[in-house]
Amino acid sequence: MPRFAANLSMMYNEVAFLHRFEAAAKDGFEAVEFLFPYDHPASEVAAVLRGAGLKQVLFNAPPGDWAAGEKGVASLPGREREFDEGLDKAIEYALALDCPRIHLMAGLLADESRRAEQRATYVANLRRAAKRLAAHGLTGLIEPINTRDIPGFLLNTQADAHAVIAEVGEPNLKVQMDLYHCQIVEGDLAMKIRKYLPGVGHFQIAGVPERHEPDLGELNFPYLFRLIDELGFEGWIGCEYRPRAGTSEGLGWLKSLG
Numbered sequence: 001m002p003r004f005a006a007n008l009s010m011m012y013n014e015v016a017f018l019h020r021f022e023a024a025a026k027d028g029f030e031a032v033e034f035l036f037p038y039d040h041p042a043s044e045v046a047a048v049l050r051g052a053g054l055k056q057v058l059f060n061a062p063p064g065d066w067a068a069g070e071k072g073v074a075s076l077p078g079r080e081r082e083f084d085e086g087l088d089k090a091i092e093y094a095l096a097l098d099c100p101r102i103h104l105m106a107g108l109l110a111d112e113s114r115r116a117e118q119r120a121t122y123v124a125n126l127r128r129a130a131k132r133l134a135a136h137g138l139t140g141l142i143e144p145i146n147t148r149d150i151p152g153f154l155l156n157t158q159a160d161a162h163a164v165i166a167e168v169g170e171p172n173l174k175v176q177m178d179l180y181h182c183q184i185v186e187g188d189l190a191m192k193i194r195k196y197l198p199g200v201g202h203f204q205i206a207g208v209p210e211r212h213e214p215d216l217g218e219l220n221f222p223y224l225f226r227l228i229d230e231l232g233f234e235g236w237i238g239c240e241y242r243p244r245a246g247t248s249e250g251l252g253w254l255k256s257l258g
Contacts (some may be wrong), residue, residue: 002228005031005057007204007240011247019047025052027248033058033238036066041213042096049097056099057200057236058141058176062086063105071145072105074120074129075154087132094138101202103141103176104129105209106154118154123167130170141201143176146184149211156185158192162175162199174201178240183208183219190227197231206241213241216255225257 006012007030010239012020018040024032037045049056050055064070064082073086074078092101106122109115126140144161145153155161161175177200179189186192193200207217214221224240243250 002137002203002233002237002255003031003224004237005029005033005055005238007238008032009035010240010242013243014247018044020055021052022050023247025054027251028254029054030092030160031055031057031123031236032235033240036062036063037093037097042093044054045093046096048054053069053165056097058101058238059090059093059097059099060103060105061090062084064107070107071150071153072107074125075109075118075141076109077117077121080121080125086127087129091133091136091138095136097114099140100137101141103143104131106142108150108152109154109249119164122154123164126164126168126173127170127238130168130173134170139174139201140170141176143178144181144185145178145180148184150182158182158186158196162196165199175199176202176204178204178206178209179219180204180206180211180240180245189224190215191221193227194231197233199226200233200235202238203233204236204238204240206239212244213253214239215256218243221253222257 006018006024012023015023064073073083077236093103130140141162142161144155147153147156150183165173165175183189184190193214205214207214208219
């Protein structure tokens with residue numbers, strides 16, 4: 001079976017953020033991901049991560065004004081300096097946490113008439129970011145997100161994401177393939193996985209449509225896990241779901257995989 005990482009932004013909300021690392025380790029996870037670490041000093045997060053014996057496999061670069069609804073600045077014209085400064089901070093944390101991947105959130109489309117302008121900004125920012133990340137041995141990720149959960153998000157389909165990757169043309173820029181978002185937007189997951197796997201740097205999962213554990217909903221995750229394994233994927237699958245009840249109590253799906 002593939003390797004699974006607990007998402008500490010959605011899982012283990014029963015305890016404070018810095019205590020979630022130990023909770024995940026006790027449940028047998030060897031790796032974690034989360035959205036943002038920036039409310040805590042990098043040294044503090046690194047200490048609890050290493051104290052729990054875990055690997056950090058992914059987090060997001062600063063997203064702009066999250067509280068005001070912003071979902072990234074990578075595609076926003078006029079915000080290039082903010083994007084670069086956010087990347088500086090993300091690299092600082094990635095090096096402290098020995099985390100090899102940073103998700104660079106595209107942001108929201110202002111309106112359809114500005115799509116070409118925002119895409120051009122996005123490609124230019126990603127190309128510049130990928131070169132900076134490569135100097136530290138890091139990989140940048142971009143993620144298509146469904147517009148039901150995030151209305152107006154610039155990047156929605158696997159084809160769009162891989163086209164951006166091809167246009168940027170940097171080998172350390174990959175796609176973060178979230179099977180929850182992919183199913184909602186376009187479906188046909190097995191064929192999408194087969195087609196796009198060479199350009200995928202990370203997977204995420206959740207049950208569809210409720211975004212709970214992957215043992216509930218319309219997807220046959222054991223089949224998809226076997227497929228990912230058979231295709232030789234060597235990365236991680238992030239468990240970015242909202243537990244139905246207690247996090248630990250809901251891990252029967254993981255234990256059943258053996």
